[in-house]
Each structure stands twice: as structure tokens, then as C-alpha cells.
Amino acid sequence: MHELGITQEIVSIVTENARGAQVKRVVLEIGKLTAIMPDAVAFCFEAITSGTVAEGATLDIIETPGCGRCRGCGGELVMNEPFAICDCGGVSFEWLSGKELQVREMELV
């Protein structure tokens, strides 16, 4: 359950940047190819923010689709797993999106 540690980092980034102000909303970006379950992060977020300036804050999670460019033919593929087989037979990809894991923004009261 690495989502617990990941969410601790998220809450730490949020509370440090809030500098004591109440946090109303947090926007997270989690790529489809990060091996992180958004539902688990949301569950941990509620528990970890209890008693902090982010308690009760809304958590919006943007799930970025996975996309890779085949190193063989240059074609682009949508990927729901971190591996695929291209129509040309290629299995080596340059990641275009889906590996994002960042706190995009937050709203303070």
C-alpha cells in the first residue's frame, strides 16, 4: 500500500504551501501508468488530513491517459498498461503521458 506514503507526501506538500491557511480544494494529477490507485489516495487523504489545515478539503484527481510512441515505427498508442505491442511488432516505447504524479494546484480560504 504505497499510496499511504504517497498521500503523506501530497499532504505534506499541501500543508507546507498553505502556510497556516485553510485548504478548500486540492487538484492532483495521477497518470494511468504510475501504479497508483486514485481511490486509495482519496481514502488515505481523508484520514491523513484529519486535524490539519487540509481537513475537509475536496480532492480532485485528474487521471491522465497513458500514451506512448513506438521506437520502431514512430506510431502513437493509447496504453492502459505500461507495456503494449505496436502494430509493427515493436515493444519499446517513449512515454508521452501517463507517468504524471503531481500536486497541480490548491484553493485556500
Add this chain to the structure above:
Amino acid sequence: MCDTCGCSDDNDIRMTNMQDGETVAVHRPEEDDGHEHGHSHGHHRETKTIRLEQQVLTKNDLLAERNRGWFIGRSILALNLVSSPGAGKTTLLERTIRDLAGRAAISVIEGDQESTNDAERIRSTGCPVVQINTGAACHLDAHMISHALGELQPSVHSIVMIENVGNLVCPSMFDLGEKSKVLIVSVTEGEDKPLKYPYMFQASELVILNKTDLLPYLDFDVDKFAACTHQVNPDAQILQVSATKGNGMEAWYEWVIQGTTGKFSRSVSM
């Protein structure tokens, strides 16, 4: 508060120096906990949006780079050994330490949720070892490693083997500052493990297929395992070994020794 990084709050992580038996707590880096400061902010009615665009794993990644620099500066080869529980990491390490005695100086950082059992096995080979007990955490992180290095004090031109917590998911996300991740899989696991745990197979440079002495008694298809591995990570190198019987271990030792020479050219070129 510790001298290494100023960390101070409470958690379950403990570190045991197996040379003197001393156990100390390893804390998280100190930071603003964000708890209320006893006064109301209710008078601010308007909301303010702040763009952060901050990578969640930044702290770990920065500490990992610090560890990496520490290793390179001392010409130390650091390998992060990962696997599911029971794949044979500790047995592989025990044999490696004994067989490479005289050819390479090795020290070990052991990661387990609880107990010092594995560290005691490593200690019995005569190798310096520090045990990290991660408590609630399912993986080692760069912060734990920086503490362990301070305790272990590996010598220059040596090898540090980091035995991660047995887990094929979480340790793939946490850079420790190692040169390479080495994934150990045993033939008693399924051939399709690479497709089930693709992140770990992608993060690993070398895949060691262990317990090959059991192949005559199992239906494990080595070619299928290799095909699944290369579907997920086309660049992965695969070695077949039996850490208990010694089969194939020389190729692993050559890979390790090659890594120590590679590290010197890397540090010179920087």
C-alpha cells in the same frame, strides 16, 4: 533531532547496527505538519488558488540523488535487490558474499518490515550489515538509506547491496540512489509475473531467475518467462541461477564486477 537531516517526529522505522547491536529510531524529515495554530482563519472569506505543479516524489528523488553522489564520490557500486517475499534474495546474497570474498568488499543494508533474522544470516558471513525495519512502510526509501549509510560507513571501492522489502509493487517507485535495481524471481512463481507486475520489471536492469535446480519438478516455462519479461522490458538482461546449488552464479558475479568497473568510468566522465 538527528544530525543527518534534522528529522524528529515519531514513526515505526527502526535501524539496527548488527555490529554493535544498537537499535535506533529513524524519523521522517522534519517539516511543517500543517496542524492548526490555535487561531482562526475564518475572517478570510475569499478563496485563493495557488498553482503548485509540484512532483509528489520530489523529496525522495532529491535524497536519492544525494545518495547517488555519495556512492559515486566513494567509487561504491550500490545495487537495489528487489523481489516478492521468498524469492531467495538473502540466500543469493549469502552465497555472493562468500564466493566474492577476496574479490570484492561487500556490505549490506537489509530491509524488512519486522525482525533482524535476515541481517543475522548476513552477519554470520562476516559481512558488515545494517537492518532497517520499516514498520508500517512497504518499501525502503532514500531517507532510510541515507541514515543506514551513516551507520554502515562502507569503505571506498566497495559494493553496497541493498536488500529491499519483499514486495513487487511499491519499491519500484522509490529511487534509493542505487546504480541498478536487480530483480530476483524464483521458478516457483508464475511465468507471467512480468505481465502482472510490469512496473518492477521495467525498473530493473537485471532479472535473476532463481531456484533453477527445481525446474525438473515444475511446469515453469523459462522461454515463456523470458518472452514476458522482454515484452515489458526489452532491455532487461536475464540470468538463470540456483543460489543454493551455485549453478549460474559466476555470470552474476561477472555482472557485479563489471558494474564496479563501469562506475569508475562514470565518475571520471562527470
